[in-house]
Amino acid sequence: MADFAELWPPIRLTLLLASVTTVFLMIVGTPLAWWLARSRAGWKEAVAAIVALPLVLPPTVLGFYLLIALGPNGPGGAVAGFFGGRSLAFTFEGLVIGSVIYSLPFVVQPLRNAFESFGERPLEAAATLRASPWDAFWSVAVPLARPGFITGAVLGFAHTVGEFGVVLMIGGNIPGETEVISVAIYDYVETLQWGHAHALTIGMLIFSFAVIFTTMLVNKRIARVTP
Amino acid sequence: MRMNAAFRGKLGDFTLDAAFKAPAKGVTGLFGASGSGKTTILRCVAGLERLSGKLSVNGEVWQDDAAKLFIKPHQRSVGYVFQEASLFPHLSVRRNLLFGAERAKKAGAENAFKLGDLVDLLGLSALMDRDPAALSGGERQRVAMGRALMSAPRLLLLDEPLSALDRQTKEELFPYLEILHDALSIPSLYVSHDMSELERLADSLVLIEKGRVIASGPLHELQADPALPLMSAPQAAVALTGRTNQIDKTYGLVTLAVDGGSLIVPALEARLGEEHRLSIKASDVSFTRVAPQETSILNCLPVKIVSANVQENDPTHVNIVAALGREGAGARIIGRVTRKSQEKLGLMEGASAYAQIKSIALAP
Numbered sequence: 001m002a003d004f005a006e007l008w009p010p011i012r013l014t015l016l017l018a019s020v021t022t023v024f025l026m027i028v029g030t031p032l033a034w035w036l037a038r039s040r041a042g043w044k045e046a047v048a049a050i051v052a053l054p055l056v057l058p059p060t061v062l063g064f065y066l067l068i069a070l071g072p073n074g075p076g077g078a079v080a081g082f083f084g085g086r087s088l089a090f091t092f093e094g095l096v097i098g099s100v101i102y103s104l105p106f107v108v109q110p111l112r113n114a115f116e117s118f119g120e121r122p123l124e125a126a127a128t129l130r131a132s133p134w135d136a137f138w139s140v141a142v143p144l145a146r147p148g149f150i151t152g153a154v155l156g157f158a159h160t161v162g163e164f165g166v167v168l169m170i171g172g173n174i175p176g177e178t179e180v181i182s183v184a185i186y187d188y189v190e191t192l193q194w195g196h197a198h199a200l201t202i203g204m205l206i207f208s209f210a211v212i213f214t215t216m217l218v219n220k221r222i223a224r225v226t227p
Numbered sequence: 228m229r230m231n232a233a234f235r236g237k238l239g240d241f242t243l244d245a246a247f248k249a250p251a252k253g254v255t256g257l258f259g260a261s262g263s264g265k266t267t268i269l270r271c272v273a274g275l276e277r278l279s280g281k282l283s284v285n286g287e288v289w290q291d292d293a294a295k296l297f298i299k300p301h302q303r304s305v306g307y308v309f310q311e312a313s314l315f316p317h318l319s320v321r322r323n324l325l326f327g328a329e330r331a332k333k334a335g336a337e338n339a340f341k342l343g344d345l346v347d348l349l350g351l352s353a354l355m356d357r358d359p360a361a362l363s364g365g366e367r368q369r370v371a372m373g374r375a376l377m378s379a380p381r382l383l384l385l386d387e388p389l390s391a392l393d394r395q396t397k398e399e400l401f402p403y404l405e406i407l408h409d410a411l412s413i414p415s416l417y418v419s420h421d422m423s424e425l426e427r428l429a430d431s432l433v434l435i436e437k438g439r440v441i442a443s444g445p446l447h448e449l450q451a452d453p454a455l456p457l458m459s460a461p462q463a464a465v466a467l468t469g470r471t472n473q474i475d476k477t478y479g480l481v482t483l484a485v486d487g488g489s490l491i492v493p494a495l496e497a498r499l500g501e502e503h504r505l506s507i508k509a510s511d512v513s514f515t516r517v518a519p520q521e522t523s524i525l526n527c528l529p530v531k532i533v534s535a536n537v538q539e540n541d542p543t544h545v546n547i548v549a550a551l552g553r554e555g556a557g558a559r560i561i562g563r564v565t566r567k568s569q570e571k572l573g574l575m576e577g578a579s580a581y582a583q584i585k586s587i588a589l590a591p
Contacts, residue, residue: 127301128303130336
């Protein structure tokens with residue numbers, strides 16, 4: 001019987017990374033999706049395409065550029081310098097930055113769709129009822145876009161949990177610091193620890209199913225309440 | 228004249244260039260064909276659309292390009308009723324009604340309307356805790372009107388509030404609009420392409436054609452103006468206001484005094500001194516040169532012919548404008564007769580005649 005206690009650090013790290021990443025994803029993704037949904041600028045689709053790039057880029061390509069950017073000679077290194085470090089690569093903070101960029105399209109797309117789905121009218125109605133744009137955003141747009149927020153948050157979280165290539169490129173496999181579940185599975189397989197690999201993979205399978213299934217149920221319920 | 232508006236800008240394949248004034252009280256109808264720009268004008272007044280121009284309401288300047296002034300829509304005291312009710316689907320009817328009210332209160336605006344009064348006036352008490360999705364089209368539009376009025380507007384804007392509804396729902400909603408018309412002390416602009424709505428609700432009218440204002444003034448004056456296209460409409464009519472001065476309970480008839488004469492109208496319920504709006508269709512008016520005797524038609528009034536113009540697209544008929552009273556000093560009505568009759572009877576400008584009015588529609 002293998003010692004499964006050593007499985008805990010990568011699980012804990014993965015959940016922490018996904019949670020922190022999701023918070024930043026919502027903070028960055030919401031205004032971005034709002035702008036993409038409302039702006040009449042012709043070049044906004046170029047921005048949308050850049051945001052969507054991680055969908056098609058090989059993770060190694062993204063990981064390579066992130067590694068350079070986060071490294072000692074990139075802006076990441078400069079930022080790390082303020083905190084007495086040399087580089088953001090191979091750190092938890094670096095992983096968060098990488099994950100936010102990597103998972104951004106999974107948050108921005110559903111949010112943008114949600115913001116576009118109800119059109120201008122509810123916001124115009126709010127404006128004629130004395131609500132400032134800021135007020136209308138919180139009191140009308142956010143509640144109406146709730147399914148988009150749920151989908152975006154869940155997808156962002158789940159996608160961060162499942163990320164492998166980018167993490168390996170910019171984080172490596174430092175236990176407790178950068179070794180997340182997906183990397184741990186790879187390491188266990190490499191070292192022929194099949195029992196540990198099985199435990200983590202079946203866990204991921206169940207987790208992923210549960211996440212997607214719950215999201216679908218929740219969104220269906222919301223759709224029934226507000227057609 | 229308390230509202231002064233002038234807007235100019237490109238609109239599809241024509242240029243909107245509309246300037247008009249509207250009185251401080253009552254309903255001003257913006258009438259024109261679909262695509263004539265009337266909704267755009269309304270949106271400009273609300274600040275939802277921005278064309279170049281100038282706008283002042285009740286002495287407040289809301290837009291003045293020369294002074295680089297443009298008050299944002301949420302800072303204008305308007306209530307806007309959209310064609311589709313556009314209620315907030317995530318809020319109950321009560322929360323919808325209070326949405327503008329709470330913000331108006333925060334802004335320190337004084338509201339003439341209390342929630343309870345409006346709920347009674349619009350018959351909403353049974354709907355308060357429902358979701359908008361659970362309402363019928365007519366109910367939604369009533370809530371939308373209440374919501375707009377609860378935001379303490381000083382100007383009410385209605386953009387074809389009835390046109391998305393079926394005929395029956397429209398008829399159900401009319402009494403509410405008429406109650407509002409009587410209860411409102413604030414002016415309103417009512418956009419419509421349906422003259423029958425405006426005949427019942429509007430006090431004055433702005434006629435819009437291809438982005439331009441072709442006439443504006445009191446409703447009954449524009450209706451009886453031979454230079455305007457209203458007269459050529461198949462359903463052309465004149466709306467008059469009369470005061471009840473006699474009630475005949477035996478036959479269920481009331482006598483209404485109008486400018487230049489009195490009219491007898493069937494009405495089962497009436498009170499002396501009450502004002503009623505009545506509508507006289509051109510097709511219900513015929514003329515005789517001598518006072519008719521032994522006729523079943525109740526209303527035969529002496530008139531003086533003001534003008535006679537051949538109906539547009541129909542040379543067999545003539546539209547006759549006649550002023551009530553022997554001297555022709557009263558209100559004007561219109562009648563449509565064949566050209567043959569018109570020539571035979573010599574119904575020319577200045578001629579004296581009697582107008583027989585077959586039926587008169589009385590607004591409830």
